[in-house]
Every structure is written in C-alpha cells, then in structure tokens.
Amino acid sequence: MAEDVKYGLAGVLADDTAVSKVMPETNSLTYRGYAVQDLATRCRFEETAYLIWNGELPTQSQLDALNAHEKRERGLSNDLIEVMRKFPKDAHPMATLRTAVSFLGLEDKEIDDHATDRLFERAISLYAKIPQIVATDFRLRNGKDPIAPDHDLGFSENFFHMCFGEIPAEEVIKCFDISMTLYAEHSFNASTFTARVIASSLSGIFSAVTGAIGSLKGPLHGGANEAVMHMLKEVGSPDNARDWMLDALATKKKIMGFGHRVYRSGDSRVPTMTAAYKDMVDIINTEDAKKYWEISRILDETMVGEKKIYPNLDFPAGPAYYLMGFEIPMFTPIFVMSRITGWTAHIMEQLADNKLIRPLSNYTGVGQRDVPEIEKR
DSSP: OTTTGGGGGOOOOOOOOSEEEEEETTTTTEETEEEHHHHHSOOOOHHHHHHHHHHSSOOHHHHHHHHHHHHHHHOOOOOHHHHHHTTTSSOOOHHHHHHHHHHHHHHHTTTTTOOOHHHHHHHHHHHHHHHHHHHHHHHHHHTTTOOOOOSSSSHHHHHHHHHHSSSOHHHHHHHHHHHHHHSSSSSSSSSHHHHHHHHHTOHHEEEEHHHHHHHHHHTTEEEEEHHHHHHHHHSHHHHHHHHHHHHHHTTTTOOBBBSOOOOOOOTTTHHHHHHHHHHHOOOHHHHHHHHHHHHHHHHHOOOOOOOHOOOTTTTHHHHHHHHOOOOGGGGHHEEEEOOOHHHHHHHHHHHHTTOOOOOOOOOOOOOOOOOGGGGGO
C-alpha cells in the first residue's frame, strides 16, 4: 500500500470552486456564501437556482426573467414521449431519467458548442424539462397519460400538477420547495465530480449530466433517501424501532440516512428538512404519518445515543416525499430535479478554465513479464 494513496479521494483537493462550501467554523453548507438553511426558509427554489448559476441572489426583474425563460423551455418532444412509452415499466425511474436526458442530447443540434451562453441555455432547458420527464415517467408506469406543463404555474406547483393533475396546499409546496433548495448543491460529491470529469473531456453537457445521474442512482449517494423509507417500512412500528436499530448496529448492518463524509457534528441541512418533515406529518395528520415520524425520532435518538452518528439530509427527506404522495422510486429523480442546478453550475465552472481530469493510480499488480509460448502456459 502506497502511503500517499487517498482511497475514495478522501481529503484530496481536486480543483477550485466558487459554487458552495461547508464552512467549518459554523458547520454550515453555503451556496455562494449564503447558509443553505437561510436560503431554504427565506427564498423560493427558483431564487436559489439563479444564485447557484449567477453568483448573486436575483432582483425581482432578474427572477422574473429566469422564470419566463424556464417556462419557455417547458415541454418534451413527441418523439421523446413516444420513446418513454416503450420503457420497461419495471425499470427504475433513475434509469429511465438517465436515458431520457441522453435522448435530449440527441435532439440538440449544436451539441459541440461549449460557449458559456449556450451552456447556460442548456442548463435552463434541463432545469425545465427534467421535472416533466420525472412526472411523465411516473404517470406512464402507472398506466396514465402524461399531463402537459402549465405555463402559469411556478416550478414546484407545476411539478405536482404534472404528476397528480392538481396542486396541493401552499404549505406542502413550501415543504417541497425547502427540500429542493437543500438538495441543490454540495460541492465535489460523487455525482458532481463525475459531471466535472466528463465535462473536462469536452464530451458535452448532456453526457456530463447523464453520467451524474448514473452516479446519483447508487444507494450510497442519491438513492439513500429511497433506502430510508424502505427502512422505516421494515421497522414497521415505533415499538420495534429501538431494538431494530440496536440489532442493526450489533450485526453491522448498513443503516441508510446516517453519517456524512463532510460533516462530523451533524448535517447543517437536517434541522430545516426535519422541520419540513414534521410540517408534512401535521398537514397529513394520519396515523401512518405519525407512526413514521415516531419511528424516525426513535431511530435518530438511538443512533446518536449509541454511536454519536447523526442523520444526513436523506433521513428526513425520504419520508417527507412519501407523505407528499410520491412513490419511493421517485425520490432520487426528484433529487435530480434540484441538483441539476448544482451540476450545471459546476460543468460551466469546469469548462470556463478547463483541464482534463486524469489522476494517477497506485499499481498493485505483478511486475512486467514475458508472454510464454502457449504450450508452456
């Protein structure tokens, strides 16, 4: 083992970025210098998207211009919708989303134009179209016709409209909006770094985003929010929660929704998302909603008490999405709807001063040797 190998690239500084940072003195994730918990509670997601792309929060006229641009980009081609109708109904929504985004690249007639203004236009287009892809896939796999976007609705309201044909209470939209802001960006995580690696080869923004979706699909990254909800269902009852956690710890079972490579004293996004999750429990006000909240509380309390390991954003986000009416396999595609802002900001940042990302490896195989004659093998 070579002493200078950083397995998993832990602790390695790979490049510069001005998009986001976890401030060690406050343990707060910041987007362009603003604490994410403040953005989530004081701004709409559209404002956060503008900030991530442009470096500053928008004025009202700038926000209006962004929203108008996004609405113009809504709508999928008939060709793409027909292709999506042919997707296997049992395919994971992240796989269908990955394929649909790749198809968007096929429709781009200027795919090799990497000028900053063209990249920004594609970023807005992906931001507008990915929610419709997620909603269309959801409806098709449930035997329903797609619902076209409503150009009079805001970003989050339009997504609910395309999924369910109706818009929930304003309080539900607020909880969803909070989750979108909290998921929007997180520096050089696995999917963002994947996007930057692909972008560095000048493969194009659609290739980079497709690769990022593939990375985010994994349960150790974006898929953790789905795994959390499956875990809550497995526990089943608050009466089982503490013993379930103790047994999982004793048997070294992988427990999703806890721990983070960057945070050591708790994920700064969790209190805000937990409050939104509790709001959803109170809005829904069913026995099931109360049950999942109590299971979550006991699992959290037990893990922190036994191991001093704190929950990450996926832990409250998964059940919050479930209470909003979304199927569990949709949770990570919803993550993509948010993170497309951070991915595309990093792709543009990478290409603004590009260097091909090509690290070295520590070879541990056999030394050079001669190929023997076949009869001597």
